[in-house]
Amino acid sequence: MALFIDRGGWTETDRIRNDKDGSITQTASLYRVTNHVGLLQSRCVLTKKCTPTELIASNALEKIKGNSDRAQAVHANEKLKKFPSRFPMNEDSIGIEIVGASSKVVKPKGRVEDIYEPVNDQQNASLAWLVQQLVERFGVPMQEIYRHPQIGRKTPTEASTAKW
Numbered sequence: 001m002a003l004f005i006d007r008g009g010w011t012e013t014d015r016i017r018n019d020k021d022g023s024i025t026q027t028a029s030l031y032r033v034t035n036h037v038g039l040l041q042s043r044c045v046l047t048k049k050c051t052p053t054e055l056i057a058s059n060a061l062e063k064i065k066g067n068s069d070r071a072q073a074v075h076a077n078e079k080l081k082k083f084p085s086r087f088p089m090n091e092d093s094i095g096i097e098i099v100g101a102s103s104k105v106v107k108p109k110g111r112v113e114d115i116y117e118p119v120n121d122q123q124n125a126s127l128a129w130l131v132q133q134l135v136e137r138f139g140v141p142m143q144e145i146y147r148h149p150q151i152g153r154k155t156p157t158e159a160s161t162a163k164w
Helices: 042-049 052-062 067-079 121-138
Strands: 002-008 016-018 025-027 093-099 104-106 110-114 143-146
Touching: 002 052, 002 121, 016 121, 042 052, 052 067
Parallel strands: 002 093, 002 143, 016 093
Antiparallel strands: 016 025, 104 110
């Protein structure tokens, strides 16, 4: 089991919502699979701990043209692995959405990126409490708690100021 911390608006696909006032709302059973993770990145590549076989496969996937096709192929390859050999997916993680707004910023070369507002003190306090409860209840190791951009294909500022 792992925890997956995201930032933005909330959807019914997250299991737990942390609102701007720090209130916590459970939106789905913690034992139900919800869709909150998205396309995974390769754990062995990001952690630099690939076996020779994984490295060959990863190098082949990196040669796929087109970001979307490459991301889909990497995700499909990761789905074949069992957790914790891969990053957590919907089936083995609890999604926590920290509600917050984003604004569009134009980056170099005209690329538009969402920049998320910082997580506020009330949200960080309730997040710390919530993470402690979930770690104790489900035995989640602290190294298996992730911000969405760490393992998925998201904007780097999502949950970047979250503290637990």
